Amino acid sequence: MKDKKLQEFCKRYFMLVDATLHPADDFALSVELPKEVDKELTDRPFYWMWVETLGETPPPNFLYLLFDDLTPSPALLSALKDTQKPERVLPGSYRMQKIYQSAKNRGMFAVAYEPSTHLWPHVLMNVKVSFISDRQKDELLSYLYFVHTNIVKKIDMNQWKGKKLLDHQPSEAKIIPLPISFDHVFSAILEEVQHEINKRDQGWAQEASQRLKKELTELNHYYETMDNKESLEAERQLRKAEITWRMSPRVEVNPFQLALLYLSEGI
Numbered sequence: 001m002k003d004k005k006l007q008e009f010c011k012r013y014f015m016l017v018d019a020t021l022h023p024a025d026d027f028a029l030s031v032e033l034p035k036e037v038d039k040e041l042t043d044r045p046f047y048w049m050w051v052e053t054l055g056e057t058p059p060p061n062f063l064y065l066l067f068d069d070l071t072p073s074p075a076l077l078s079a080l081k082d083t084q085k086p087e088r089v090l091p092g093s094y095r096m097q098k099i100y101q102s103a104k105n106r107g108m109f110a111v112a113y114e115p116s117t118h119l120w121p122h123v124l125m126n127v128k129v130s131f132i133s134d135r136q137k138d139e140l141l142s143y144l145y146f147v148h149t150n151i152v153k154k155i156d157m158n159q160w161k162g163k164k165l166l167d168h169q170p171s172e173a174k175i176i177p178l179p180i181s182f183d184h185v186f187s188a189i190l191e192e193v194q195h196e197i198n199k200r201d202q203g204w205a206q207e208a209s210q211r212l213k214k215e216l217t218e219l220n221h222y223y224e225t226m227d228n229k230e231s232l233e234a235e236r237q238l239r240k241a242e243i244t245w246r247m248s249p250r251v252e253v254n255p256f257q258l259a260l261l262y263l264s265e266g267i
Contacts, residue, residue, distance in 0.1 A: 006091060007067040013103055027068030028086075033061045040102040041095065065089045109258050112165040113173065116264035120176050121147045123185045126157075126257035127193055133208030134247040141196065143189045144261075147180055152192040165261070175262060186255075193253055205249035212247040216240060 010029055014021060020032035033041065038061045039048055051058050066088045089096050113119060123145040131137045145152045169175065223229050223236045 003067045003090070006089065006096070010065060010067075010089070010096075010099060013099055017102075017106070022062075024064065025070075027066065027070060029063070029065045029067075031063045031065065033063065037102070040105075041098045063087065063095075065095065104256075107257060109260075110167075111260045111262075112167060113169050113262045114264050115164060115166055115170050115173075117170075117172055117174060118176065119170075119173050119262035119264060121180065122261045122263050123147065123180070123182075123189070124155075124257075124259040124261055125185075125189050125255055127189075128254045128256055129193065129197065130252040130254070131204055131249075132252060133205070133249045134211060135208075137204075141193065143192055145185050145189055147185075148176065150188065152188050154192065154196065169262070173262070180260075190253065190255075197251055197253075208247060208249040212244065215243050215247060219243060 007027070007029065011021070014029065014031050014037075017037045018034055019037055022030040022032060024030035035058075038044070041063075042061065047058075064086045066086050069088070087095060125143050125145070127141045127143065129139045129141055131139075142155050142157045143152055144155050219236070219239060223232055226232055229236075
């Protein structure tokens, strides 16, 4: 079975981290890893500690990742390095989890520029909002903060798919120099997130509270029917605390991506 989308994701990841791609079968990637990427994708902390302590230059590490159940061609197998073993990659495999984690860590902060002559600083924050009780619903929300006017707006990231952004400042661009207090930016965006949460229908929390109340009533009834209920009081309180923690409605807000954007227009 071919995992074409997984292969495309991995290929894009390796290109963005400046790994070297070597010839491979259509269903595989042959990759030479840069030092920092090697550290992120392989569990060799003592090896790197030894190498860096001695000031040595280690040989490059290679991966040959398979995205299909077919066996690599004999010609390519014979050309692989001694340390380069074919490795089948699946969505939940060890190597894929390491790649996901690396991409997540590297994507936590970014700086980008719109190709224009006058650019204004904005801060983009992606936030995961979790509505939690005995059930859980997660939402991903995006907010853009315009530093010059102190305005925060909720945005739809799908509208940005066609927007051209550069990872370096255009040579002809004039950057509007404005001081940025990230504490103030965080506070302003999180205040807008709180406003968004408050205006939502709170029916989910009320329903969760009713389920919690019913569960605690049944728990108390169970222990009240026990002959030795006095000796079981500590156990009842422990179970009550566990149920309350598990079923009480709450909202968790977790910012997970931040970008400093220089755009041609304000908001």
